[in-house]
Amino acid sequence: MAQVVVVTSGKGGVGKTTSSAAFATGLAQAGKKTVVIDFDVGLRNLDLIMGVERRVVFDIVNVISGEAKLNQALIRDKRVDTLSILPASQTRDKDALTKEGVATIIEELSKDFDFILCDSPAGIEKGAMLALYFADQAVVVTNPEVSSVRDSDRILGVLQSKSKRAEEKKDPVKEHLLVTRYDPARVERGEMLKLEDVQDILRIPLLGVIPESESVLKASNTGNPVILDGESQAGQAYKDAVARFLGEDRPMRFIEAEKRGFFSRLFGGRAA
Amino acid sequence: MSWLSFFRGKQEEVPPTASAAKERLQIVLAHERISRKGEDFLPKLQKEIVELIAKHVAIEAERVNVSLERGGDMSTLAIAVEIPGPEPARRAS
Ligand SMILES: Nc1ncnc2c1ncn2[C@@H]1O[C@H](COP(=O)(O)OP(=O)(O)O)[C@@H](O)[C@H]1O
Numbered sequence: 001m002a003q004v005v006v007v008t009s010g011k012g013g014v015g016k017t018t019s020s021a022a023f024a025t026g027l028a029q030a031g032k033k034t035v036v037i038d039f040d041v042g043l044r045n046l047d048l049i050m051g052v053e054r055r056v057v058f059d060i061v062n063v064i065s066g067e068a069k070l071n072q073a074l075i076r077d078k079r080v081d082t083l084s085i086l087p088a089s090q091t092r093d094k095d096a097l098t099k100e101g102v103a104t105i106i107e108e109l110s111k112d113f114d115f116i117l118c119d120s121p122a123g124i125e126k127g128a129m130l131a132l133y134f135a136d137q138a139v140v141v142t143n144p145e146v147s148s149v150r151d152s153d154r155i156l157g158v159l160q161s162k163s164k165r166a167e168e169k170k171d172p173v174k175e176h177l178l179v180t181r182y183d184p185a186r187v188e189r190g191e192m193l194k195l196e197d198v199q200d201i202l203r204i205p206l207l208g209v210i211p212e213s214e215s216v217l218k219a220s221n222t223g224n225p226v227i228l229d230g231e232s233q234a235g236q237a238y239k240d241a242v243a244r245f246l247g248e249d250r251p252m253r254f255i256e257a258e259k260r261g262f263f264s265r266l267f268g269g270r271a272a
Numbered sequence: 273m274s275w276l277s278f279f280r281g282k283q284e285e286v287p288p289t290a291s292a293a294k295e296r297l298q299i300v301l302a303h304e305r306i307s308r309k310g311e312d313f314l315p316k317l318q319k320e321i322v323e324l325i326a327k328h329v330a331i332e333a334e335r336v337n338v339s340l341e342r343g344g345d346m347s348t349l350a351i352a353v354e355i356p357g358p359e360p361a362r363r364a365s
């Protein structure tokens with residue numbers, strides 16, 4: 001049986017799609033058969049971040065409405081062969097997604113994959129609800145910023161009351177905190193919530209901290225998930241997080257501000 | 273950045289605001305978590321108090337002032353109702 005993992009946050013623009021792409025790629029690199037589903041119907045973007053936008057023929061809505069078979073809609077990644085992508089529809093709206101339709105897709109994918117990652121849209125409307133409904137585990141993506149933390153707390157409440165596991169009174173969805181866009185220098189100056197503050201408030205196990213990094217934009221420009229950029233701090237931080245997700249014990253990195261020497265201050269060098 | 277602060281390796285001092293963020297979050301989330309469980313009695317209390325007063329005196333909605341301040345250790349619910357006085361005496365003409 002596959003593990004269904006939702007990448008969620010409540011708030012938009014915090015790094016769900018970036019994290020979904022990185023996690024899916026990382027899990028597949030670790031040899032796990034992985035599929036990542038874009039639930040953001042109407043605002044498809046995972047295809048771009050994964051670099052498969054030109055290979056999209058069918059999407060999740062086509063599969064649900066019976067216009068295409070699931071394996072026709074799945075896109076096999078060319079970099080990691082254990083990875084597939086199921087894109088969202090760009091032309092339809094969220095109402096085209098149905099609980100029964102999604103259930104059928106997940107059931108079918110469960111036969112062939114180890115991990116089914118669900119990239120949730122923002123909000124707590126239908127698309128977001130369906131993305132999290134079937135989850136066994138949740139990666140809650142949070143920025144160190146008041147509205148993001150509040151929305152994450154809200155989403156945790158939803159996971160605990162509205163997910164399939166909650167409704168069927170099974171073991172609760174396993175929750176993981178992924179803090180992204182963390183800027184240790186701003187934290188040090190007292191301008192940004194500390195990691196400990198976010199943990200203190202949300203009280204769920206920490207899976208990883210992804211630093212604010214220019215390499216994320218570079219990665220999305222070229223359609224290569226940032227985890228493939230082994231040079232970048234964000235890429236390395238995602239690698240660590242995936243390893244922890246698979247049970248490895250790794251220390252947190254990139255959570256302290258770099259001590260900048262005279263010359264780097266003089267020339268304004270920035271973190272990769 | 274001044275030359276001096278450049279050599280000290282420090283940015284201009286900005287008052288740290290992260291601690292305010294944490295405090296505000298802790299308070300608002302404590303309340304939201306309770307109301308999520310449907311246990312936030314304050315709105316209900318407010319409604320019932322106003323209804324009770326309305327049973328005894330005719331009050332107009334715009335003459336009721338309600339303020340609620342949710343705090344960490346203590347919340348205050350203040351309800352001010354303007355109750356109409358006795359009919360003003362008619363002036364002799
Ligand atoms: N660690 C990071 N450092 C810098 N920029 C980031 C980081 N994570 C995400 N971003 C940027 O933030 C924006 C929103 O990210 P995205 O993954 O699309 O968020 P969401 O899916 O939650 O809406 C994008 O422009 C992305 O490049």
Ligand SMILES: [Mg+2]
Nearest residue numbers: 016017040045
């Ligand atoms: Mg997204």
